[in-house]
Amino acid sequence: MGKKQNKRRKVKDFAKVRLKVGKKLKKPTSTDTNFKTKKVVLVDQLSTSANICVSHRGLTLDELCRQLGHYNLNVRKDAIIGVRQLLSSHPELIPRHLCLLIPAVGRLIADDKMDTVSYAQLRALLLLLCTSSSRVISAHFALFMAHTLRALSHLKLSVRAFATSVLTVLMNSYPELCINCGDLFDAFLTMFAGNRKPSNKQLLVDALLAFLNVFCKQPSPRHEGPLHVATFSIESARVTRINLTPRPHLFGSSLFDSSHQLQKTAVLRVRQQNLPTEFETEFEKTIETLLVLAKRGNLPKKLHDSIDSLRLTK
Incomplete structure (x- = not known):
């Protein structure tokens, strides 16, 4: 072992490199101009984004909705702001993407890690969604209400307070859809009669007024028109209209x-x-x-x- 180590130490630092037979040594002053190419295929980025609406950060609505379910709180906050900005600039996207927006936004109602600023941004986003007509949102209203009622029974007080404000918005915007929701009646009475209701009295008063407006509507007076009976004669091919409404006295x-x-x-x-x-x-x-x-x-x-x-x- 010792002899081999001594031989390695005796090797000169700038020893001449022995070349193999048939090969030439490269000159130190020469520049290698050869290059290699490789084909890169981008499957997901081949589509053109000329006609796609994007946010101020260049994200589409699908990408923002995926970020609404991100585990990072800051990413969710930025996604809420991005969706709100995108829908405010392009309101025509709301009725076409409700099937994507309702599940993504609805699950954030029961998010207990959000602060006051995030709740304000989320409330503004929900108000944008509630601009849709009853006919358009009726197919997704049951899921929307389920997320709201789930947050209404949350253990955290701030989540229950925010769910109460969202429920007030839904009852004021879609009373004809809320009256057909049987779970809403029981859940609201349970919340209002229990000890876990929010401490904000103005919030409770607004919610109670909206609830009474939905479930305590007076029947509108019926305006009956004149009663007519039509008789048809096959022989004469004539229709005779007879007014059966009695004349006033x-x-x-x-x-x-x-x-x-x-x-x-x-x-x-x-x-x-x-x-x-x-x-x-x-x-x-x-x-x-x-x-x-x-x-x-x-x-x-x-x-x-x-x-x-x-x-x-x-």
């Missing part, structure tokens, strides 16, 4: 009103209905009969004056 309460002007108006209204002459004759006979009864003292004086005014109204 000719003699209303204004006919015997204390005001003579109202009495005249009522009589003129009766005469303008193009009634037959037989009715006019019967009407005069009735007035004469009432006058006879009034002269005999069988009618009160108030009716006597009214009958006189009817007789003079021609």
Whole structure:
């Protein structure tokens, strides 16, 4: 072992390199100009992004929605801001991508690691989603409400308070969809009657008013139109329309009103209905009969004056 180490030490530092037979030594001043190429295939980046809407960071809506579920809190915050900015600039994307937005945004309602600023950004994003019509969002409303009710029973108070504000927005925006949600009624009453409700009284009042507006609506008055029946004759090929709606009574309460002007108006209204002459004759006979009864003292004086005014109204 010692002899070999001594031989290695005796090797000179700048010893001449022995070349193999048939090879030439490269000159130290020469420059190698040869180069090699290699083909690189980018499968995911071949699509052109000329017609794709992107955020201020150059991210598409699909990429931002994937970042909404990222494990890093800062990435989720930036994704919320990016989605809000993108949807504010291009509101036409909302109805077309609700199937992507509702699951991604809905799961953030129960996120207990978010701060006040993030909740404000998320609330603004939810308000943008609620600009969709009831017809468009109806297919995704059950999932949206499920995420909200799940956050309403969260252990953390800040999450329950934020879920209450989101629920108020949903009830104010889509009352016709909320009334068909059976879980909403039970969950809201359980939250409101328990000891775990948020301490913000204004928030509770707004939520209660929205809840009453959904579930305590008075039925609107029915406006019934005229009732018609149509009869069809095959022989004459004609359709006869018959109005079955009864006419209002000719003699209303204004006919015997204390005001003579109202009495005249009522009589003129009766005469303008193009009634037959037989009715006019019967009407005069009735007035004469009432006058006879009034002269005999069988009618009160108030009716006597009214009958006189009817007789003079021609």
